[in-house]
Amino acid sequence: MNKLSAVSDWILFAGFSIAVLSMPVWLAPFGADYPDLMQRFAIFGLFAIGFNILFGLTGYLSFGHAAFLGIGSYAAVWSFKLLTMNVLPAIMLSVVVAGVFAFAVGYISLRRSGIYFSILTLAFAQMSYNLAYSVLTPITNGETGLQLTLSDARVIDGIAGIEVTRTLPFTNLFGLKMSGMPGFYFCAVVLIIGFFISIRIFRSPFGTMLKGIKSNQTRMAYTGLNTRPYLLWAFIISGMYAGLAGALMAVTDPLAGAERMQWTASGEVVLMTILGGVGTLVGPFLGAAFIKYFENIFSAYNSTNLNQVFDFLPDGIQAVAVDVAGLFVGSGWHLTLGLLFMVTVIFLPGGIMEGVRRLGLLVTGKSKKNKAPAAGSSSTANEHS
Amino acid sequence: MSKKTTSAWSRRDVLKASAASTAIAGAPLFFTRHAYGAEYLNNPGSNSTVTLGFNVPQSGAYADEGADELRAYKLAVKHLNGEGDGGMMNTMQPSSLKGNGILGKKVEYVTGDTQTKSDAARASAKRMIEKDGVVMVTGGSSSGVAVAVQSLCQDAGVIFMAGLTHANDTTGKDKKANGFRHFFNAFMSGAALGPVLKNAYGTERNAYHLTADYNWGWTQEQSIQASTESIGWSTAQKVLTPVGAGDFSQYITPILNSGADTLILNHYGKDMINSLTQAIQFGLRDRQVDGKDFQIIVPLFSRLMAQGAGDNIKGIFGSTNWHWSLSDAGSQAFVKSFGQEYGFPPSQAAHTCYVQTLLYADAVERAGTFEPCEVVASLEGHKFDGLGNGPTEYRAGDHQCFKDVLVVKGKENPSSQFDLLEIVEVTPRAQVEYPVDHEMFAGGDLGTCNNGV
Structure with missing residues (x-):
């Protein structure tokens, strides 16, 4: 049994890695094969995977994870400004800072569970947002967002003798520019590492303990176990994932804005996880990719595109069709997303992953095992998005 | 939980190697995607069309301005492609525009929603540059967004024609070689308003x-x-x-006890509508402080905001880049063709965006290429007229347009729902001009232009 699940995990991991690294190929038919969007798939996938370690395993719903994302971004941009444009120190700094902050927030919030925990985390996130937005403006530059300037110190770069030019330096990994496709591959590799760690956590005794907390925390306590440290670690780890995602956002685009910490951003990662499938390994990534695809592709549709789509219809009907469809694209993409979210939650409470599982059942007739889906299914699922 | 065996490790190595080789084998295909035959990013080459990116707020506090900007962009594209009556293309001097697109290529466009957030605006601009292959991004309505997108365009290597952005920083400490601003700025508003306020309210006020x-x-x-x-x-x-x-009520109550006799609202869009309306609801304008009538000033005014604020704007001073009631040939031509298209007069946001699109197209025609550095060279120091603001110059030192500034006042007896502002004074260019290294604009560097390859 153990051995079998280990093998299927490796297959899942391999399939996931190949699917992620080959995104530029199979995303082309969907018009999503441009670096910026693929970077977002990887970054928010990582964010959701980390969130799932807390929400999926322990059932504790944090409504404030965007705060860690934002803190990670600010830490990374400050590292670019003060130390070096190399991305590795920035990433390390972000993960550490986000981890420390997660410890502080988690230590207090985890005194309560259920809705009170959610509200506490939400309160912390809103506090961080408001601090970043209008109180700590010397550190965060408020609404304008923290940006690089020519006059930044960049101490390590200075010592290393990197010449100061009249144009802004770019973020790099030992000279390799971290925007465009190299930036995507970098994010993809980090995502794959993050995914691997997530599998290990799911299968570890620690992960089993967390699942125990989810199914019945009181019983866990009766066995003489102190559940708080486990919860706190899960919270810190998922906070570090969020910090890492925030750092990657700054790596691919060195700018940090307070809106990354807003409650809508916190809500978004909850949506991603639920849409993809709570507690599954691949689900959160699929949910993240799904939402980001909608946000970037549907919001860009305008009446010209729609006219092309409905070109085959007669003139009068075409105008009506364009008007009606126009409500659901462009600035109305939230409407489409909301409808799809409702449909998913009502008919597929387990998210996209449940849909994949049901499809699998349909195809194979009777399943041998109703365990986590195999590797190939990740690409099948994406064809829906 | 002793599931890790030595065989698992070897399997891992195999997987690692296969994943790595996939990446390495696949990578060259994508690194080189844009590399063929391009001496600048998104070169339209022999395509019959060229794409421009219109990045405006379609949601958030500045959505009204964004919607009007988009209308103006669409109108400009129409005129560039030789459709409609040509608008200000007929009055622009000098003009190299032929009404057959830009350099004979039909103009197409993509749109994006900035959500009035730097992050979303950059994501949307990146999509335009990376996916849609635009040669120029334009838009605005928030200076925070404009500065963020301008620096993105500089790094990516496309031209940024700023829409409505009024902060000094856009062409001050955050100026960029690839970015250009036609709109006036806060310093110019201050310089134009000063003398008018002195005449109207005297020299002893507490703001x-x-x-x-x-x-x-x-x-x-x-x-x-x-x-x-x-x-x-x-x-x-x-x-x-x-x-x-x-x-804004929590910010307005303290004013009552502050001893101030003048309120200056540095707000824009829906924020200005809300704060002004609430200030008047709190009875600020009916107050007397030390024998002086309490006054409100809105330094950056627009007709769209005036429309939103209704009667509250009567008698309030402000400044504006352009107003549809101007009687020069350029303004009239623009108001006419905008009115025919949409049924109401354009706002100053629409005006500056329309003008920016025309100026870009004209610069490309004069340069004979879409190459960003050539376009930059042809815009720098360019002098033109007939676009509604009188003689105007794109200063080479900071890529800011210099022209006359309008001081306006909310009309007491409007004749229509659009006739809300009256022009009090046209402040000549000389009075609002400042040196490139003025202290409010210092600290930045244009840098060198970037072609993106």
Whole structure:
């Protein structure tokens, strides 16, 4: 049994890695094969995977994870400004800072569970947002967002003798520019590492303990176990994932804005996880990719595109069709997303992953095992998005 | 849980190797995607079309301005492609535009929603550059967004033609070689308003600032404070308010006890509509402080905001880049063709965006190429007329347009729902001009232009 699940995990991991690294190929038919969007798939996938370690395993719903994302971004941009444009120190700094902050927030919030925990985390996130937005403006530059300037110190770069030019330096990994496709591959590799760690956590005794907390925390306590440290670690780890995602956002685009910490951003990662499938390994990534695809592709549709789509219809009907469809694209993409979210939650409470599982059942007739889906299914699922 | 065996490790190595080789084998295909035959990014080459990116706020506090900007862009594309009546293309001098697109290529466009957020705006601009292959991005309505997108365009290597952005920073400390601004700025507002305020309200006033908390608000507050203090006014207090706050009452009550007799609202869009309406509901304008009538000033005014604020704007002073009631040939031609298309007159946001599109197209025609560095060279120092603001110059030193500034006042007896502002004074260019290294604009560097390859 153990051995079998280990093998299927490796297959899942391999399939996931190949699917992620080959995104530029199979995303082309969907018009999503441009670096910026693929970077977002990887970054928010990582964010959701980390969130799932807390929400999926322990059932504790944090409504404030965007705060860690934002803190990670600010830490990374400050590292670019003060130390070096190399991305590795920035990433390390972000993960550490986000981890420390997660410890502080988690230590207090985890005194309560259920809705009170959610509200506490939400309160912390809103506090961080408001601090970043209008109180700590010397550190965060408020609404304008923290940006690089020519006059930044960049101490390590200075010592290393990197010449100061009249144009802004770019973020790099030992000279390799971290925007465009190299930036995507970098994010993809980090995502794959993050995914691997997530599998290990799911299968570890620690992960089993967390699942125990989810199914019945009181019983866990009766066995003489102190559940708080486990919860706190899960919270810190998922906070570090969020910090890492925030750092990657700054790596691919060195700018940090307070809106990354807003409650809508916190809500978004909850949506991603639920849409993809709570507690599954691949689900959160699929949910993240799904939402980001909608946000970037549907919001860009305008009446010209729609006219092309409905070109085959007669003139009068075409105008009506364009008007009606126009409500659901462009600035109305939230409407489409909301409808799809409702449909998913009502008919597929387990998210996209449940849909994949049901499809699998349909195809194979009777399943041998109703365990986590195999590797190939990740690409099948994406064809829906 | 002793599932890890030695065989698992070897399997891992195999997987690692296969994943790595996939990446390495696949990588060259994508690194080189844009590399063929391009001496600049998104070269349209022999395509019959060229794509421009219109990145405007379609949601958030500045959505009204964004919607009007988009209308203007669409109209400009129409005119460039030789459809419609040509609008200001007929009055622009000098003009190399032929009405057959740009360099014979039909103009197409893509749109994006900035959500009035730097992050979303950059994501949307990146999509335009990476996916849609635009050669120029334009748009605005928030200076925070404009500065963020301008620096993105500089790094990516496309031209940025700023839409409505009024902060000094856009062509001050955050100026970029690939970015150009036609709109006026906060310093110019201050310089134009000063003398008018002195005439209207005298030299002994105590001003209270409510300021939108981002780079535009900061620089406007600074500019207006400098200008009012130079005519002898004092400054009671300066309070920062978050953008999109909706309810400003908590910021307005303290004014009543501050001893100030003048309120300066450094707000824009829906924020200005809300704060002004609430200030008047609180009875500020009916008050008397030390025998002086309480006055409100809105340094950056627009007709769209005036429309939103209704009767509340009557008698309030402000400045604006352009107003549809101007009687020069360019303005009239633009108002006519905009009116025919949409049924109402354009706002100043629409005007500046329309003009920017035409100026870009004209610069490309004169340069004979879309190559960003050539376009930059042809825009720098360019002098033109007939676009509604009189003789105008794109200063080479900071890529800011210099032209006359309008001081306006809310009309007491409007003749229509659009006739809300009256022009009090046209401040000549010489009075609002400043050196490139003026202290409110210092600290930046244009850098060198970037072709993106």
